[in-house]
Amino acid sequence: MVETNSVKKERVTAPAIDTMDRKILSALVEDATQSYTTLGQSVGLSAPAVHERVKRLRARGVIQQTVARLDGAKIGKPLLVFVHVATENWGFSQAFEQLMKLPEVEELHSVTGDTSLILKVRLPESSALESLLRQIHCFDSVVSTKTFVTLSTYKDSPVQASQTPDWPTPALPKS
Secondary structure, three states: OOOOOOOOOOOOOOOOOOHHHHHHHHHHHHOOOOOHHHHHHHHOOOHHHHHHHHHHHHHOOOOOOOOOOOOOHHHOOOEEEEEEEEEOOOOOOHHHHHHHOOOOEEEEEEOOOOOOEEEEEEEOOHHHHHHHHHHHHHOOOEEEEEEEEOOOOOOOOOOOOOOOOOOOOOOOOOO
16 A cells, blocks of 8 residues: 555646636626627727636636526515524534525525524515414424514625725834
């Protein structure tokens, strides 16, 4: 048997996202239906160059899918709720698996803190919320829930490619 403890494993890392990729991604987040010509004009590249970059970003999984963002109120689901679910055990559980199947659950996050999971849920009315909570409490390992009903939404955006620049470090006073 060959000793391999001292053999260094190579890390496979994806190429970095450069400034131009970020510009393209930011423009696509704003409007994913725009043509490569329009996109190229907005970022300062030719349409073929933009097309090639978008193709590579898709192949690398940076762009996962192109979707339509729906207005919840206009499709009969005006009630936006965040539900914190405490379970007996932390991590993947039967409750987690069952929650992923519910169409009302838009997002499901495993989190740290005083709860196990946070759900983003969109519903037509409070009676539908009551019914959903009743279902959740029937799942094995669910201990409790805390529900937060959204009154107003001031920002709701998809993942952004742009980054906040580093804040300048204030100069220290001279002693």
